[in-house]
Amino acid sequence: MNEYSVGGGGITLANQAVTLAFINPAAAPNVNLEILRCWIGQSANATSAQQRVQLETQVTAFPTLTSATPAKLKRASAASVITGGTAGAAGTSGINASAEGAGGKTAIFDDAFNVLNGWLWVPTPGETIVMPAGSASGFGLYLPVAAATLTNWSFGVNYREV
Amino acid sequence: MSRILSYMVPQGPQQHITDSYVSTPPALLIVDERGAHWALGESFARMSDAPNGEFAFNVLRNGIETGEFASRIERRNGKIRIFTRQGWKVWSGRSFL
Numbered sequence: 001m002n003e004y005s006v007g008g009g010g011i012t013l014a015n016q017a018v019t020l021a022f023i024n025p026a027a028a029p030n031v032n033l034e035i036l037r038c039w040i041g042q043s044a045n046a047t048s049a050q051q052r053v054q055l056e057t058q059v060t061a062f063p064t065l066t067s068a069t070p071a072k073l074k075r076a077s078a079a080s081v082i083t084g085g086t087a088g089a090a091g092t093s094g095i096n097a098s099a100e101g102a103g104g105k106t107a108i109f110d111d112a113f114n115v116l117n118g119w120l121w122v123p124t125p126g127e128t129i130v131m132p133a134g135s136a137s138g139f140g141l142y143l144p145v146a147a148a149t150l151t152n153w154s155f156g157v158n159y160r161e162v
Numbered sequence: 163m164s165r166i167l168s169y170m171v172p173q174g175p176q177q178h179i180t181d182s183y184v185s186t187p188p189a190l191l192i193v194d195e196r197g198a199h200w201a202l203g204e205s206f207a208r209m210s211d212a213p214n215g216e217f218a219f220n221v222l223r224n225g226i227e228t229g230e231f232a233s234r235i236e237r238r239n240g241k242i243r244i245f246t247r248q249g250w251k252v253w254s255g256r257s258f259l
Binding site: 009036037039040041046071073113114116117118119120122123124125126154156158 | 164165167168169173178180184186187188189190191192202204209215216217219233
């Protein structure tokens with residue numbers, strides 16, 4: 001199985017709701033994307049604060065992002081069909097949105113966490129999220145409210161091509 | 163060989179010890195009284211080696227493999243314990259028993 005990761009570390013967020021990572025499946029026919037893990041952490045300080053988080057899908061217009069090329073989790077894997085991109089277009093991925101885009105978001109999971117502990121989402125095998133190729137929407141790891149501390153965030157989304 | 167991400171290892175003087183009864187997931191990591199960082203790595207256990215109905219991952223202490231696969235790490239009553247195919251195991255200071 002080919003598994004990949006899109007994320008970043010030491011990131012400074014804008015003082016607004018932010019899509020941390022966004023992955024849009026490629027046009028069909030192509031592989032589907034099975035979301036296996038999402039995480040968020042910060043190392044800026046030791047101040048306790050609660051932070052909301054959502055796993056969501058978004059249709060066009062997509063967020064404006066910093067391009068992020070998926071990293072291979074297995075060295076022998078080929079490069080992912082997903083490539084880095086700034087517009088959230090089909091077949092691209094990016095991080096740390098500077099603008100959220102006008103497209104509607106649909107929450108899959110809503111949660112909240114203490115920033116001191118960070119947040120890790122690992123589904124059971126039957127709960128994985130599959131984003132089919134040719135989908136009109138992309139998958140986002142999203143902070144629906146601005147973070148209290150904006151610096152030194154790390155986060156990521158791991159997925160499998162199936 | 164799984165990746166070692168920054169949160170899996172101490173980044174400087176530790177300022178925060180994780181509260182009791184915190185579990186990863188949903189927490190990202192657990193820090194014990196000795197400042198050790200506990201986290202689940204990215205290597206999947208075979209389903210036959212994982213607790214029924216769950217994914218299990220390699221257990222890392224300060225980014226170093228402990229040789230165990232678990233679906234959860236908990237800090238409870240000052241001890242680190244993990245949930246494995248064989249049930250709960252507790253960190254003895256050297257290994258999980």
